[in-house]
Amino acid sequence: MNLLFTALLLLAPASAQTAFPxxxxxxxxxxxALPNGSYQTIAAKLYLHRxxxxxxxxxxxxxxxxxxDMFWMFPVTAVAYxxxxxxxxxxxxxxxxxxxxYMPFRGDTENHWLMYYVSLYLMxxxxxxxxGDTWYTGKSSSENFREAEEYLLHxxxxxxxxxxxxxxxxxxxxxxxxxxxxxxxxxxDPKMRLRAQRMLDWIIADYAIENLxxxxxxxxxxxxxxxxxxxxxxxxxxxxxxxxxxxxxLPGFSYYAxxxxxxxxxxxPEVIRQIATDRSRPYLHRELKRTxxxxxxxxxxxxxxxxxxxxxxxxxVGSDQGGILQPIQQHSxxxxxxxxxxxxxxxxxxxxxxxxxxxxxxxxFTAMPDFVTEAVVRSKKTYDxxxxxxxxxxxxxxxxxxxxxxxxxxIPPGTRFPHINGFFPDNLTHxxxxxxxxxxxxxxxxFIAYRPLAPYEWKPVPGGGRRLLSPHLHNGxxxxxxxxxxxxxxxxxxxxxxALPLHFQLDPVPGVRFRSLRGHDLRFTYGQPRDFSQWKxxxxxxxxxxxxxxxxxxxxxxxxxxxxxxxxxx
Amino acid sequence: xxxxxxLRIFALATxxxxxxxxxxxxxxxxxxxxxxxxxxxxxxxxxxxxxxxxDHLSYxxxxxxxxxxxxxxxxxxYLAAGNGCxxxxxxxxxxxxxxxxxxxxxxxxxxxxxxxxTLFIALPDxxxxxxxDGRTWRHTDTGISRKFTKTIRVDRAIEGRLLxxxxxxxxxTTDNAAHWSRAAGAPEMITAIEQxxxxxxxxxxxxxxxxxxxxxxxxxxxxxxxxxxxGPTLYKIAYDPRQPRRLAVCGWGPGVLISDDNGxxxxxxxxxxxxxxxxxxxxxxxxxxxxxxSVHEEAVFVSEDAGLHWSRHGMEGSIIQxxxxxxxxxx
Numbered sequence: 001m002n003l004l005f006t007a008l009l010l011l012a013p014a015s016a017q018t019a020f021p022x023x024x025x026x027x028x029x030x031x032x033a034l035p036n037g038s039y040q041t042i043a044a045k046l047y048l049h050r051x052x053x054x055x056x057x058x059x060x061x062x063x064x065x066x067x068x069d070m071f072w073m074f075p076v077t078a079v080a081y082x083x084x085x086x087x088x089x090x091x092x093x094x095x096x097x098x099x100x101x102y103m104p105f106r107g108d109t110e111n112h113w114l115m116y117y118v119s120l121y122l123m124x125x126x127x128x129x130x131x132g133d134t135w136y137t138g139k140s141s142s143e144n145f146r147e148a149e150e151y152l153l154h155x156x157x158x159x160x161x162x163x164x165x166x167x168x169x170x171x172x173x174x175x176x177x178x179x180x181x182x183x184x185x186x187x188x189d190p191k192m193r194l195r196a197q198r199m200l201d202w203i204i205a206d207y208a209i210e211n212l213x214x215x216x217x218x219x220x221x222x223x224x225x226x227x228x229x230x231x232x233x234x235x236x237x238x239x240x241x242x243x244x245x246x247x248x249x250l251p252g253f254s255y256y257a258x259x260x261x262x263x264x265x266x267x268x269p270e271v272i273r274q275i276a277t278d279r280s281r282p283y284l285h286r287e288l289k290r291t292x293x294x295x296x297x298x299x300x301x302x303x304x305x306x307x308x309x310x311x312x313x314x315x316x317v318g319s320d321q322g323g324i325l326q327p328i329q330q331h332s333x334x335x336x337x338x339x340x341x342x343x344x345x346x347x348x349x350x351x352x353x354x355x356x357x358x359x360x361x362x363x364x365f366t367a368m369p370d371f372v373t374e375a376v377v378r379s380k381k382t383y384d385x386x387x388x389x390x391x392x393x394x395x396x397x398x399x400x401x402x403x404x405x406x407x408x409x410x411i412p413p414g415t416r417f418p419h420i421n422g423f424f425p426d427n428l429t430h431x432x433x434x435x436x437x438x439x440x441x442x443x444x445x446x447f448i449a450y451r452p453l454a455p456y457e458w459k460p461v462p463g464g465g466r467r468l469l470s471p472h473l474h475n476g477x478x479x480x481x482x483x484x485x486x487x488x489x490x491x492x493x494x495x496x497x498x499a500l501p502l503h504f505q506l507d508p509v510p511g512v513r514f515r516s517l518r519g520h521d522l523r524f525t526y527g528q529p530r531d532f533s534q535w536k537x538x539x540x541x542x543x544x545x546x547x548x549x550x551x552x553x554x555x556x557x558x559x560x561x562x563x564x565x566x567x568x569x570x
Numbered sequence: 571x572x573x574x575x576x577l578r579i580f581a582l583a584t585x586x587x588x589x590x591x592x593x594x595x596x597x598x599x600x601x602x603x604x605x606x607x608x609x610x611x612x613x614x615x616x617x618x619x620x621x622x623x624x625d626h627l628s629y630x631x632x633x634x635x636x637x638x639x640x641x642x643x644x645x646x647x648y649l650a651a652g653n654g655c656x657x658x659x660x661x662x663x664x665x666x667x668x669x670x671x672x673x674x675x676x677x678x679x680x681x682x683x684x685x686x687x688t689l690f691i692a693l694p695d696x697x698x699x700x701x702x703d704g705r706t707w708r709h710t711d712t713g714i715s716r717k718f719t720k721t722i723r724v725d726r727a728i729e730g731r732l733l734x735x736x737x738x739x740x741x742x743t744t745d746n747a748a749h750w751s752r753a754a755g756a757p758e759m760i761t762a763i764e765q766x767x768x769x770x771x772x773x774x775x776x777x778x779x780x781x782x783x784x785x786x787x788x789x790x791x792x793x794x795x796x797x798x799x800x801g802p803t804l805y806k807i808a809y810d811p812r813q814p815r816r817l818a819v820c821g822w823g824p825g826v827l828i829s830d831d832n833g834x835x836x837x838x839x840x841x842x843x844x845x846x847x848x849x850x851x852x853x854x855x856x857x858x859x860x861x862x863x864s865v866h867e868e869a870v871f872v873s874e875d876a877g878l879h880w881s882r883h884g885m886e887g888s889i890i891q892x893x894x895x896x897x898x899x900x901x
Contacts, residue, residue, distance in 0.1 A: 067609035103665075105610075105631035105724055106653045108675065117671065138657075138666025243600050295694040296718045330744035366675045367695045369778060370822040370847065371866065371889070379605040381766070459771065527858075 006244070007291055012060020023129065023242050024261045027249075031258040038062075040073030040255040047262040048081035055079075056091035063094045069105040070112045073119035074179065078259050082184050096134075099123055103136040108365065110166040111175040116157060118179035121148035122186055124375045149192070152183075157198055157569045160550040163289035163537055166304060166326075168206065168222040170216045174235040174256025176203055180265065185264035191568060197266060199306040201563045204243060204268045205554055207236065208276035208436055210309050210318065214240025214247020217336045218309040219422050221289070222329040225382050227463065229391050229423060232342040243268060244276040248343055271559040275542045278556065279313040284402060285540035286549060297363050306532050308400040313481040316337055316448035319405055321530070322398040323494075324355070327364035328380050328391035334407055335481045337446035346425035346465050347443055350451060351477040353409055354417045356384045360394075386417040387459070387467065399524040402533035404516040408453075409475040410509055422452065422468030422474050423461065430490050440494050445485065447493040451478040451505055453512075476508035480517050591856050592895040594618035597634040597649070602867045602887035606630065615649060615662050616885070624870070624884045627662040635891045638681040638689070638854065640703075644897045648689055648704065650838060652675035655691050657704050661896075662830075668704035676710040678721045681748075684729040690747060692719040697734060699747050711739065711749035711881035714741050723763050725788065733789045735760025738777055744788050755792040757784060764807040774801040774833070776804035782819055792848035797836045798827065806850040812858050816876065826863050828877050839877025844868045864890030 018026070023088035030109040039062065059079060066072050079087075080095055087095070102504075106116050120137075124145035132138045139147070157327040166172060180203070183196035189230035200311060208216045216236035232247065233355045241249040249257070258265075289305035305325050309318040319333035334350035358369040361376060373384055380389040397410045409420055425432070438441040439450040452468060453476035458496040460466040480497060487493045496517060511525035537545035552563040600611035603862045613632035614623040624648045628750070633652030640646035648655040655676055656667035669676075669691075678692035696711035697719055711717055711734075718737040725731035733753070740756035740763065743749060759778035764774040773785040775792065782795040782804060798804070802823035810816035815832045818839075825846030827836040840846050848864035853876075854860035861873045870890060874882040892894075 065609070103631060103653070105632055108652070113671075128725065133664070137663070143808070148672050154671070296716070299716065301695070368803065368805070375601075378603075402666075478577060 018245060020243075020267050022517075023245065024265045027242065027253045027257050027261045030253055030533070031255070033054070033316070034252070036253075036452045037076070039079060040258045043075065043078045043262050043563055044258060046079065046084070047247070048085055048360065049086065051239065052086035053088070055086065056088040057089045059087065060094045063098045064104040064370070065286045066098050069507055070107050070115040070119070072102075073104050074115045074182070074259060075255075077119040077122050077182065078262060080123065081182075082262060100134050100136055106239070109156070110164075111169075111172045112199075113151065115157075115175060117151045117348075118182055119147040122182060122329040124148065125186075125188055129393050142528070146478070152192075153195075156195060156565065157532065157550065158290075160202060160537075160545075160565050160569070162302065162549045163287070163305065163547075164203075164206075165221070165290050165292050166288040167218065167221045167305065168210060168218065168307075169221055169361070170227045170234045170236045172222055173207060173239060174234075174254055174260070176279075177239060178256050178259040181260045181263040181266055182568075184266050189342070192259075194569045195565065196264075198563050198565050198568065200266050201268055201272065201354075201554075201561075202552055202565075205272050205275065205543055205552065205563070206538075207239065208244070208268075208272050208437070209538075209540060210311075210316075211236075211240050211244075211246065211276055212279070212311065212316045212336060213296065213338050213342070214244070215336060215338075215342060216240070217311075217316040218335075219320040219333060220329075220331045221292070221326045223331045223390065225328050225388070225390055228331055229346045229348065229425070229461075230342075230344070231336050231348055232345070233426070240276075244273050245490050246277065248341070269561050270557050271554050271561045273555040274559065275554065279311065282312040283541050284505060285309045285311065286535060287539070288535045288537045292327065293362050294363050295366055297359065299434065304534050304535070306317070310403045310481075312403070312446075312481075312483055314444060314485070315481050316482050317403045317405060319398045319400040319407075321361040321532075322392070322396040322407070323359050324391060324394050326362065327360055328383055329390055331390065332392055332396060333398050333400070334402075335405075335409060335443075335446065335448055335479055337444035337448075338365060339444050345427055346423075347427075348462075349422070349424055349443070349448055349479070350387060350389075351407055351420050351422040351468070352391070353394070353396050353411060353420050354386055354388045355391055355393035358414050363516075371394060374432060388465075389421060389423050391546075397524075399522065401479065401516055401522055402518050403476070403521050404518070404520070404522065405514050406524045407479075407513065407520060408510040408512070408524065409473075410526045411473040413473060415473075417484060418473055419469055420477075422450070422456070422470070422477065423465060424450075424468065425465040430493075434494070434498075436498055438494075438497060440482070440497070441491070442490055444485060446491060447482045448527055449478075449480045449486055449488065449493075449497040451502070453477065453506060453510065470505070474510050476504065476506070476510045478502070478504075478512060478514060577628075591605060592854070592899045593644075593661065594854065595637060595647075595862075595894045595896060596624065596727050596870070596885070596890050597637055597892050597894070598861075598885060598888045599634070600887050600892035601632075601883070601889045602633075611887070617662060618885065622883070623724075627714065628658070628665050633675065634674060636678045637896075638679050639893075639894075639896045641683045641684075642680060642686055644877050645899050647896065648679045650679040650691060650724055652676070655689075655704060655707075661899075664860050668700070669698075669707055670820060673707065675761060677719060678784055678884060680722045680732070682724045683726050684724070685746070688746075690722050690724065690732065692722040692734065694718050697747060698720060708840070709749040711750060712748065713743075713752075714738075721763050722772075725770070726765060728788060731788065733763050733773065734761045735775060740792060753785070753789055756768060757794075758776070758842065761804060762806050764809060767809050767811045773816070774807045774819075776807050776819060777819070778803050782807075791893065795833050797829070797834060805848070806852070808852045808861075809855040810876070811855045812853070816853075818851045818861060818877070820851040820863060822847050824848075826851055826861075826877050826894075839873070840882035841878075843871055849888050850892050852895070855895050863895045864888065864893075 240246040289308040291301040315337040454472035456470035554561040627823035636650040682688035689848040696717035721735040740753040741750040757780035781800040802822035808818040825840035
């Protein structure tokens, strides 16, 4: 009967209508059936109480040559907790010994450290009262536990007071959710379990309000070369589907979704699900985040990041204020539209400056200059490419007002890549380069008007789409989006845009005066002072949180929920 | 006369028996092909064996930048690592991480020869010190703005005096790091500082783009060394402990530069090296003229004639952050 159930689950389409427990089960069953014999398969099988002999044998094989640092720690931690007497003494001993004989590197990012310290916390808890010579740290179980606990409390407090540093990551959201899922399931301290649940609520709510049918939209601290264009194609879509039944998960599911599922498999409260799924009314949402640790060239360790997101049923427009807020993989602004099935499709438009510099890398990394770019390119292959669509720039400044974006560029002569790139997919319903200078397009049910402020040419993009290449140091983009439902037809939208007063100059610095489609008179000049003093951690009809508060109020209709960590964090 | 010769022989034998020998360590990574999260080739701490091979000690670790030793017992090593400050009490075989979550990516470590149990670590966000063999730590960088600190040295001749190489220049303290002030004339982005083993008032500093600087007044003020132009990154400085006027500097582009006139002039000594991208150099204190160099992702090279001729000496595909010579522990 179990086999039949499994077969049915695996063969059934990943329907959005599947209930949460069934989605969890599907993720686990799929991973249990994988032929590759990885830690995730072991974890899934142990969860299901299947093939413990195989699990033990395979675990010992894998532990002969541990590698992966913090990416090794969390799978092994899950296996340790899913053991529950199923592993052989030999396999259990091999697992324990590996925490003495292998020293994982702690890493240099916020997600690395969360994986590292949650794993160390839980393993020290599992093996309490053991001396330092039984751990790779040289510290005793209690010392390891105390250090890990201190860091976790520090991180939670930082996130809920000045904002997350590695915020809204399309891939690394998985690496934040799974360790918290672990803590919520396996911490023996009820306060820590509660903290973990509330942090899950916090991060899930953050995602919920910025998802469009499961696609993580808006500005990101980190995304990647694939998902910056094909907005569905990443780990965040797994969690949109898993948590809320939205959109489509990745084929076979990410292993982050697996490890989330075999731990607490935490289901967020109904009010957060409503926020994630209700797109009946447009809304504006603002967030305060922080940069990654800046080691050089600044007096501010973590500068503020100001995010704006406009959400509509048919599209979303999101941005940050511009600048280098994160190294390498930052994504600052775009319009993304909804599609019935976004898989394999590129459903976004934006512009950016492809910045590459040891200045950026030495700001955020402790490396020396001569090798650092090459070292980065070894894993982030497009970093030093003029054609890239990923990354922030110190020469980009962005203003967003509802679904209008003005992005301005003042690129100094001699900059490595003295141009801006714009991305347009090749599946637009309408596409027109109007003599006025506006580019009109339709994606899904979104009407889009894009106004380049300097001359440009088109280049093809591998995989589909075209790159707007504008090789002018003083530059800019105006974007105005609207829903097709607002206009009788596309022509009416075009006429409405053309009627909007627009004045701009590029010299001596770029500046724009534009009346938006929403009737707002926008004035934005590169370098002008901006007032962000009223910015909150979260500010929208659905989420409210003041800086420093450790308190997030979640509201949808008559439903209210408070994520309160004030008493839980020192 | 007979008895005088006996006395001479006895004196020479005593001197020979008491001559300090050193164990050679290096901190480095086999970096070719490595990215964070992948399987790490042998990296971390290595020691030179009697067979002239490099023996990997203890754990694999991708970021080990420096080490120093306890002057009371040279078997006790302190390592500046990505995971924190690491202590070994058996010449590197077993490790204990001393620091906690609030310390990361150590750039350098320096043991205070004047105060047993005191050590300092250079950090991306300043300087921390311990006065109890690393059990507890406190940040101690008051006066240093833009805290990134690449290197730190304790003046071996003047108690309480330290120099730190930071983003904004060289900072000096005379009260055991309680307060720091900027030394005059030093440029920004310091990569290395070394004190002359022959003239303790003399120091040299290497920089990321401003060339080489010298101080003749215990680090209070600095002047550029005209023999090395500004531009390329200089990474390490090495005084020859056996030749008072010889020193080596290395960098990315210049390769290995040798001076035999205390820095008035420098000569490239790169013939035989596969490239001039050199991370570190050091003279062996026990062998006259023996010079080690780390060529970027090539190997360690060794010369027996101060760089005139080089031969490959293991650690293929590596980046070596430094060579260190620790006195052999006396029985």
